[in-house]
Amino acid sequence: MDYSSEHIDEEFDREFSRIYEEQTEAINAQLDQDILFALIGDVNTGKSSTINQLMGADVAKVGASPGATSAIDLYTFKQHITFADTPGLDDIIQDHSKETLGYYENADVILFFLNAAGTVFSEGEKSIFEKIAAVNQDIIIVLNKIDAAEDIDSLKAYVKNHTGGTFPIVAISSKNGTNIDQLRHAILDILEKKQKDIQLAKELEGKKAKASVAGKWILGASVAAAGVGATPIPGADIIPITSIQVGLMVKLASLYDQPMTKKQAKKLVVTTLVGNFGQTMYRQVTKFFPGAAFIAGTTIAGAVTAAFGYSIKYAFEHGIDLSTENLGGMIEEYLGQWQKRD
Numbered sequence: 099m100d101y102s103s104e105h106i107d108e109e110f111d112r113e114f115s116r117i118y119e120e121q122t123e124a125i126n127a128q129l130d131q132d133i134l135f136a137l138i139g140d141v142n143t144g145k146s147s148t149i150n151q152l153m154g155a156d157v158a159k160v161g162a163s164p165g166a167t168s169a170i171d172l173y174t175f176k177q178h179i180t181f182a183d184t185p186g187l188d189d190i191i192q193d194h195s196k197e198t199l200g201y202y203e204n205a206d207v208i209l210f211f212l213n214a215a216g217t218v219f220s221e222g223e224k225s226i227f228e229k230i231a232a233v234n235q236d237i238i239i240v241l242n243k244i245d246a247a248e249d250i251d252s253l254k255a256y257v258k259n260h261t262g263g264t265f266p267i268v269a270i271s272s273k274n275g276t277n278i279d280q281l282r283h284a285i286l287d288i289l290e291k292k293q294k295d296i297q298l299a300k301e302l303e304g305k306k307a308k309a310s311v312a313g314k315w316i317l318g319a320s321v322a323a324a325g326v327g328a329t330p331i332p333g334a335d336i337i338p339i340t341s342i343q344v345g346l347m348v349k350l351a352s353l354y355d356q357p358m359t360k361k362q363a364k365k366l367v368v369t370t371l372v373g374n375f376g377q378t379m380y381r382q383v384t385k386f387f388p389g390a391a392f393i394a395g396t397t398i399a400g401a402v403t404a405a406f407g408y409s410i411k412y413a414f415e416h417g418i419d420l421s422t423e424n425l426g427g428m429i430e431e432y433l434g435q436w437q438k439r440d
């Protein structure tokens with residue numbers, strides 16, 4: 099069988115163009131967006147350590163008291179992302195200024211920090227939480243320093259009971275990085291609703307942070323493709339799956355700052371759809387997909403989409419040329435492992 103696009107009919111061509119342009123526009127629309135985070139929490143709860151872990155870069159000073167007269171410190175990271183940091187709860191309590199409240203109202207995401215190794219959800223924390231929740235509901239409760247605390251489940255249950263049970267609570271250690279991925283994913287969930295998630299993802303530094311976002315997107319696309327329920331064979335059902343795969347591909351290209359032309363995108367999707375990979379050069383490679391989890395109980399459409407996503411991620415991470423041969427070979431290898439799974 100032939101990979102080239104000449105063999106795919108005009109209707110697919112038209113639909114592909116429409117999907118590619120729609121997805122590309124949706125991503126480009128995000129790239130001038132500003133993102134405002136508000137960090138709230140008592141002194142030493144690990145606010146600065148957490149945002150440094152989150153972004154994979156030194157955004158804020160750890161352990162140093164800024165000593166500014168204002169209750170709010172602003173850190174801007176790479177032009178579009180701003181962290182409004184409050185150096186302590188006392189400052190918030192004393193400062194009733196409109197300006198401070200404005201930051202809480204306008205924040206895209208509020209990270210409300212609690213120290214698992216201290217008094218969790220004190221009276222002061224409770225009253226500030228309520229004031230903030232009254233103006234902005236996009237709050238993630240960050241229970242930090244779990245490396246230095248015990249019975250984290252009870253602490254989480256306690257916080258949940260006292261906050262109405264509707265806010266995500268993420269237990270982390272910003273000292274050793276435990277569950278930072280989970281926190282990043284909770285943030286992306288909120289930003290996705292505001293169409294700002296790709297903007298944040300693009301600004302993340304470091305392989306690990308980018309890989310965690312890529313993994314989230316690949317899983318989401320794979321679950322969505324499995325939901326479509328079609329097999330990846332050219333026919334009437336390929337359009338929704340193509341749409342999912344093109345969306346995933348342009349997002350990954352944006353995340354890894356790689357060019358992705360319409361022509362290349364089409365070739366790669368067609369390769370995946372035709373499914374005749376016929377390459378054996380990757381067969382010898384053992385553990386080709388470290389960290390590529392197989393999605394339990396997925397359909398072939400889900401598995402192919404996962405294979406597609408993990409292969410593109412792998413190519414971008416390792417500077418491998420995304421030719422149809424390379425992509426086909428990697429997908430085949432992944433699917434071979436998937437078929438042999440338990």
Ligand SMILES: Nc1nc2c(ncn2[C@@H]2O[C@H](COP(=O)(O)OP(=O)(O)OP(=O)(O)O)[C@@H](O)[C@H]2O)c(=O)[nH]1
Nearest residue numbers: 141142143144145146147160161185243271272273
């Ligand atoms: N054990 C433990 N210590 C932590 C953790 N996160 C931060 N710390 C320590 O707690 C202290 C305060 O950390 P920061 O990140 O500066 O906390 P902050 O909330 O930004 O502090 P202020 O800006 O002064 O309000 C530092 O000594 C950190 O090393 C953690 O997860 N576990």
Ligand SMILES: [Mg+2]
Nearest residue numbers: 145146159161
């Ligand atoms: Mg700080």
